């Protein structure tokens with residue numbers, strides 16, 4: 001059984017969780033998953049101690065708690081570096097760069113119901129992460145918005161975890177609707193889901209996020225034509241336009257040319273924003289929603305800084321897929337305040 | 344065994360007819376095609392249900408992933424293009440967005456194998472069964488004639504999960520009933536995942552799939568004339584394989600021939616061999632293409648040249664029976 005289900009079950013049985021770590025300490029050392037179990041129990045306890053702020057989408061701009069969102073960002077950045085450090089793998093760079101975007105999407109922009117996740121997402125907005133390698137930021141925001149226990153972040157990339165290296169549906173993690181990781185497929189999937197919404201007379205939106213390096217995949221441009229041909233105007237896609245990819249800067253690896261002009265030429269309604277400015281993300285995404293329904297899919301070119309918020313990770317492609325070591329983690333955590341409680 | 348031919352039609356038309364019927368009976372069924380609507384016989388569906396038909400242009404990768412997306416919200420997408428462009432061209436899209444993601448997409452593939460004929464090897468995929476059966480979660484079906492292809496098309500809409508449905512271009516004899524069942528020496532219905540008994544016998548079992556079922560029926564006639572008692576089983580579902588039926592038959596006959604329009608590597612023969620080795624080792628001969636690409640020609644010429652015709656099945660049967668006694 002999944003350890004978090006065990007933890008949840010124990011909570012529902014009103015077991016005093018504080019006594020569990022002690023009894024489990026006595027288990028033989030070869031007990032498989034012992035440490036993972038202890039970590040899960042501990043973080044669940046910790047989470048229960050933190051008085052959690054109920055998270056509801058702040059639909060009215062006037063009701064947005066900017067201070068809370070900033071704190072959320074800082075906590076998510078801590079999660080990203082801690083999760084990747086914990087398994088010495090994963091992709092912190094793009095995750096850090098897209099933090100404001102995810103925090104804004106799941107707290108302000110999207111209509112969604114974390115406690116009642118359904119695969120079909122009928123009556124809700126749905127989101128697809130096409131550049132699946134930046135799973136840490138997605139997992140952190142999903143957990144902290146209530147899709148699953150925050151403590152489960154400790155299982156990222158570990159055996160038997162629902163938090164696979166790249167997002168997957170097989171383990172049933174709430175919030176994920178399709179596997180991604182092999183780049184270039186998400187714009188097509190999102191287009192299909194948007195068509196499905198139209199067929200169901202469901203007026204909600206489909207959102208997707210893509211890397212800029214990912215745009216080198218031909219399938220993206222197949223989807224670019226398809227979405228226009230079928231007037232998929234309930235689709236709002238965003239590019240993480242950070243100018244970086246694995247081997248270096250996008251301009252050196254395979255330049256994208258005039259990206260704005262390209263999307264316009266393909267027939268999309270194109271917006272731009274600074275993805276590391278919360279206010280700008282919220283305003284632009286709201287603007288995109290207002291513009292939807294006009295016969296064209298919407299593309300947002302989102303300028304971000306890979307590694308945003310951790311000084312030594314910024315200004316380079318090098319932290320695309322490298323985890324901080326313990327010393328680097330310490331430095332990183334010193335730059336992002338613990339605001340909502342570490343997992 | 345004597346079998347009455349009801350008519351002759353292409354299996355892809357069976358798909359087209361099945362899809363049209365589904366359009367009328369199941370509002371969640373949607374169809375996608377990559378600029379091959381006529382070849383796939385999807386026009387009737389397109390004409391009657393334009394709002395549920397999505398032309399994708401020559402962009403198969405996009406089509407597969409769009410289909411995956413359409414399932415989110417409860418649609419049942421049927422994709423249509425040639426077998427080559429339904430599998431090899433889009434393997435990674437199927438693998439990630441459909442099979443691994445457990446999406447209810449029906450990948451419908453026409454012009455499979457050599458019998459598409461004159462277009463030649465660029466189009467004649469003989470590896471698709473192997474590619475698809477290797478994917479976890481994927482069901483692989485290769486019906487034998489028009490009626491059975493129509494029945495299979497209708498059946499897969501009710502079958503939750505990804506399916507690869509393989510059919511072909513040429514006109515071939517129709518010998519199953521409208522619902523894909525048979526009533527020759529035995530009554531045997533068409534059911535996904537269940538081997539279909541066509542003729543009972545005791546000397547040898549022939550396991551055939553797709554276009555080779557008819558070729559095998561002809562081979563059985565010849566073998567019976569020579570005094571042999573031949574069991575013939577239609578393995579329309581290659582995955583999940585009806586292992587029980589395979590083992591039961593081989594326990595009775597003690598040797599087998601497999602027949603398919605596919606490479607030996609990765610095909611039905613390999614699947615059957617694996618069941619035999621693990622459960623009840625017995626001599627087996629495979630009638631399939633032997634690790635080479637096809638070429639231009641008529642379907643009949645190609646089947647003869649590449650050794651997947653009735654005489655090849657007869658020869659393989661005699662050889663394997665000799666091995667059994669040898």
Ligand SMILES: Cc1ncc(C[n+]2csc(CCOP(=O)(O)OP(=O)(O)O)c2C)c(N)n1
Nearest residue numbers: 094181182183211212213214244245246320
């Ligand atoms: C089809 C495919 N090819 C290669 C990779 C390996 N890969 C993972 S991320 C990446 C670079 C992507 O660049 P970008 O989309 O800009 O993401 P960023 O580095 O900015 O996070 C590559 C090549 C992959 N995941 N999928």
Ligand SMILES: [Mg+2]
Nearest residue numbers: 212213244245
């Ligand atoms: Mg990039």
